[in-house]
């Protein structure tokens with residue numbers, strides 16, 4: 001029998017301690033295979049969820065399926081259109097996620113079998129999961145206006161995904177003669193990024209003021225009011241002569257000539273209920289619904305969006321599938337990148353807890369949207385949310401808009417903070 | 432102020448321990464709260480700039496003090512006032528706990544080596560006492576200066592000199608002394624010194 005020396009004892013107890021801690025920290029290994037999560041869509045929601053699941057529990061195997069090799073953000077794409085930044089500056093790859101141990105598959109998901117818990121792709125591959133996270137963004141209602149369909153986008157782009165259409169719209173605005181007309185047709189609610197169309201009008205006006213000051217922007221809205229309207233209107237008055245005879249921007253609400261019935265690609269016209277308006281550049285942002293795959297899988301309600309439980313983002317239709325981002329009904333959270341990121345972190349924590357056999361933790365959410373109206377003039381909206389009595393609720397007293405009587409100094413700071421936000425949220429998601 | 436906050440966060444910590452498993456039912460965890468700030472302040476609180484400040488490695492007390500000031504309006508802000516109003520003192524303590532344990536990744540910023548050298552001397556003379564290790568230490572609950580984004584530090588100095596933020600009595604005295612002797616050039620040198628930090 002060997003004597004237990006102090007040295008041996010340490011070795012033995014060290015080994016048994018290592019075993020004990022291995023057992024304590026790898027609950028999934030006991031049951032055999034590691035738990036599997038498949039994430040559908042590598043945009044703001046999907047990429048953030050994939051990364052944070054790996055951070056919260058590195059033993060979970062995470063596979064992210066996304067058809068595009070690189071992602072272009074929708075946010076700050078309006079600054080690409082005005083020429084203020086390059087298209088490359090809003091392009092992100094997936095190497096960062098791979099470093100966190102996420103398996104990235106370049107393919108498009110064609111079906112999800114919620115019963116068998118298997119995701120299949122157009123490339124013919126199958127991916128079994130314990131839990132699935134779906135963040136496919138939005139798809140477009142191509143039958144919204146007469147004469148309007150998907151084949152139109154080479155001439156009348158929506159530019160609502162970032163990427164190639166953003167470049168088309170930028171080039172069209174750059175090629176337009178001085179004195180030309182840009183027509184923007186924002187969609188009815190709900191849609192991705194409520195302040196986006198008005199930020200776009202501001203950014204295009206910024207470019208036109210400096211380069212083609214005789215030109216005009218006409219917004220034919222499908223609504224009676226819009227996000228941050230007071231702040232946008234104030235900024236437009238200050239920088240673009242809004243509501244004067246010389247106004248560079250004209251906004252028509254749905255009842256004052258905005259309501260659109262038909263679009264003509266051949267004539268480059270937008271037919272409203274009162275007038276038909278000819279545009280040198282036309283940007284129709286069509287009405288929206290959840291990304292097509294959500295409907296294919298049966299995750300949508302009759303309005304085309306996905307009902308979820310706000311605590312876990314698990315679909316209320318299919319168990320073990322969580323829907324986040326623009327596709328989900330998460331109101332009062334808006335359809336924004338910040339909200340998608342916030343929802344992703346809540347869903348990630350819920351998925352990790354549920355896979356481990358526990359309860360989903362208490363969630364917390366934040367949203368912010370910045371818009372730059374003119375050089376040195378940034379504005380924002382923000383809100384903090386909590387989960388109460390089975391619902392996502394705004395925390396009373398929090399959030400709201402930048403004040404109307406803000407000083408120039410603070411507006412200039414907000415522009416710097418808007419650009420910081422862009423750098424930080426993209427790094428949080430893809431870095 | 433400092434001791435009051437320390438006592439409060441100790442109370443939070445103890446109740447957290449007592450509740451332990453049940454704590455999840457009571458409210459969001461430190462991690463969950465901290466993660467929501469990343470979109471603006473950077474992954475784990477290291478900001479990619481150009482202006483929004485880092486939070487990583489700031490002391491818990493400092494975060495609580497700032498959040499409290501934003502919430503009651505005594506510290507000027509573009510957006511933090513609106514955000515801070517969404518949380519309780521207990522949640523501020525949890526956020527502070529989260530960011531205090533994060534390591535700061537200092538960004539590369541442009542600086543003038545000569546001015547930075549002068550700044551180092553000024554920092555030693557007027558500021559090191561409460562902003563130890565060249566402004567890298569969180570120990571005195573005074574905020575991280577070394578590696579902080581220069582535009583943010585400029586805004587902060589503007590707020591201190593206007594009525595946006597109040598300096599502690601002792602810091603004010605040192606600042607006055609430095610200002611009298613060095614003027615705005617002194618601040619400029621300090622900013623270059625903080626930008627140089629690696």
Ligand SMILES: Cc1cc2nc3c(=O)[nH]c(=O)nc-3n(C[C@H](O)[C@H](O)[C@H](O)COP(=O)(O)OP(=O)(O)OC[C@H]3O[C@@H](n4cnc5c(N)ncnc54)[C@H](O)[C@@H]3O)c2cc1C
Pocket residue numbers: 040041042043044045046065066067068071073074075076077078107108109110135136137138159160161162192193196200291292293324325326327335336337338339340368369370371
């Ligand atoms: C002009 C504009 C300005 C904006 N400004 C802001 C702003 O200032 N602040 C803000 O917070 N948000 C802003 N947004 C909104 C923001 O971009 C979106 O809300 C956000 O991207 C939503 O994230 P998501 O994950 O739901 O969708 P997305 O980011 O669109 O990601 C969806 C991904 O899923 C993939 N996908 C779709 N179908 C499949 C399939 N079948 N299989 C696999 N993958 C699939 C797509 O390729 C895509 O990469 C703006 C958007 C626009 C257009």
